[in-house]
Amino acid sequence: MKNFIYKNPTKIIFGEGQIAKLSDEIPTDAKILMLYGGGSIKKNGIYDQVMEALGSRTLVEFGGVPANPEYEVLMEAVELISKEKLDYILAVGGGSVIDGAKFIAAAVNYKGEEPWDILAKGEEIHEAVPFSTVLTLPATGSEMNSGAVISRRSTKDKHSFGSPLLYPQCSILDPTVIHSLPKRQLANGVVDSFNHVLEQYLTYPTDAILQDHFAESILQTLVEVGEKVIENPKDYKMASNFMWSCTMALNGLIAQGVPTDWGVHGIGHELTALYGIDHARTLAIVGPRYYEHTFESKKVKLAQYAERVWNIGEGSLEDKAKQAINKTESFYHSLGVDTRLSDYTDDYEGTAETIEKRFSERGWEGIGENKSVTPNDVKEIIKATY
Numbered sequence: 001m002k003n004f005i006y007k008n009p010t011k012i013i014f015g016e017g018q019i020a021k022l023s024d025e026i027p028t029d030a031k032i033l034m035l036y037g038g039g040s041i042k043k044n045g046i047y048d049q050v051m052e053a054l055g056s057r058t059l060v061e062f063g064g065v066p067a068n069p070e071y072e073v074l075m076e077a078v079e080l081i082s083k084e085k086l087d088y089i090l091a092v093g094g095g096s097v098i099d100g101a102k103f104i105a106a107a108v109n110y111k112g113e114e115p116w117d118i119l120a121k122g123e124e125i126h127e128a129v130p131f132s133t134v135l136t137l138p139a140t141g142s143e144m145n146s147g148a149v150i151s152r153r154s155t156k157d158k159h160s161f162g163s164p165l166l167y168p169q170c171s172i173l174d175p176t177v178i179h180s181l182p183k184r185q186l187a188n189g190v191v192d193s194f195n196h197v198l199e200q201y202l203t204y205p206t207d208a209i210l211q212d213h214f215a216e217s218i219l220q221t222l223v224e225v226g227e228k229v230i231e232n233p234k235d236y237k238m239a240s241n242f243m244w245s246c247t248m249a250l251n252g253l254i255a256q257g258v259p260t261d262w263g264v265h266g267i268g269h270e271l272t273a274l275y276g277i278d279h280a281r282t283l284a285i286v287g288p289r290y291y292e293h294t295f296e297s298k299k300v301k302l303a304q305y306a307e308r309v310w311n312i313g314e315g316s317l318e319d320k321a322k323q324a325i326n327k328t329e330s331f332y333h334s335l336g337v338d339t340r341l342s343d344y345t346d347d348y349e350g351t352a353e354t355i356e357k358r359f360s361e362r363g364w365e366g367i368g369e370n371k372s373v374t375p376n377d378v379k380e381i382i383k384a385t386y
């Protein structure tokens with residue numbers, strides 16, 4: 001196992017009816033920016049629960065954070081915080097709203113030229129406005145990690161960033177919030193969290209026995225609950241296990257001591273930036289083809305995944321590894337998620353070359369756990385998704 005330092009300071013309050021606990025977590029004298037998305041929280045009762053918990057605290061609302069949160073919109077909230085002298089952010093939403101809160105928290109006191117540099121140039125941040133979250137969509141793990149992904153419409157860019165200063169102080173995880181989620185978003189949550197585990201697991205073997213078992217147990221749970229939670233989000237047993245799996249998939253725990261490969265996400269972000277395809281669906285498109293292309297370096301872990309998650313006991317190591325990729329793709333199909341770029345757009349010709357060029361221009365010469373996936377490989381992987 002590799003050496004590691006692990007600290008995750010986010011307090012999780014989990015369970016039905018727990019949104020009321022916000023009143024114990026947010027200082028009574030906090031001047032709050034309450035951030036939310038397109039308005040689902042006003043229809044499903046979450047907004048009312050949050051308002052009741054916050055009582056008479058000073059609060060300014062900022063709604064309208066779009067899916068794949070946009071820099072231009074978030075900068076309006078940055079201005080609002082400065083104008084109203086607010087000192088706390090409460091994000092009520094899914095990954096997009098929570099990521100938006102992280103960017104706002106980082107941008108308010110940013111001393112550099114323009115806050116976009118935090119994303120485009122990876123500029124470090126030195127302070128952040130404290131924030132907490134009420135999660136409404138299990139998927140990204142953003143509620144218990146310190147990363148965020150922000151888009152810029154004008155340049156069709158989508159970049160990630162992170163800082164130890166950007167862990168939420170507290171996140172409320174009430175599994176009943178998923179009652180109002182459309183099936184499409186439930187399926188996205190299963191596929192996104194599944195891929196988070198795969199990206200931290202499908203590399204090469206190390207002697208991190210416990211990490212492998214952690215990862216496999218999250219994958220097994222998602223396979224067990226995935227279809228059922230989409231079918232009936234009101235089943236609390238399914239909803240609670242689904243929600244906790246999503247959080248555990250990307251809160252740092254399973255990444256400690258092991259190599260990771262965020263290549264599927266890196267390529268997937270380009271498909272969202274270019275075509276607006278839902279984040280999770282880009283992973284379903286790229287993942288199977290990425291694992292086929294990197295088969296030689298990943299086949300030992302792929303075969304282990306085949307045996308332990310898909311119960312494939314027969315065949316050579318290569319056979320098992322190939323079956324694991326097929327099983328993964330079939331799993332996405334069983335959730336109603338398509339896995340070809342051409343399922344999402346007719347305008348896919350040239351996509352591979354465009355993304356190859358973008359990777360080269362950014363100097364992303366080698367991605368993957370061995371830094372061996374070149375822009376040319378990326379082009380081949382994308383062509384294979386057509």
Ligand code: NZQ
Binds near residue numbers: 038039065180185
């Ligand atoms: O905007 P509203 O009206 O709230 O509707 C949202 C949105 O349309 C709706 N929704 C959320 N909760 C709901 C609900 N509808 C009904 N009932 C509820 N309880 O769902 C739609 C999608 O929401 P969004 O927040 O965009 O989805 P998700 O949580 O999948 O977040 C995706 C974003 O997170 C980033 C992605 O790249 C993407 O930008 N990611 C963030 C990560 C992180 N910070 O660690 C890691 C991930 O890999 C991912 O990249």
Ligand code: ZN
Binds near residue numbers: 140193195265279
């Ligand atoms: Zn993801």
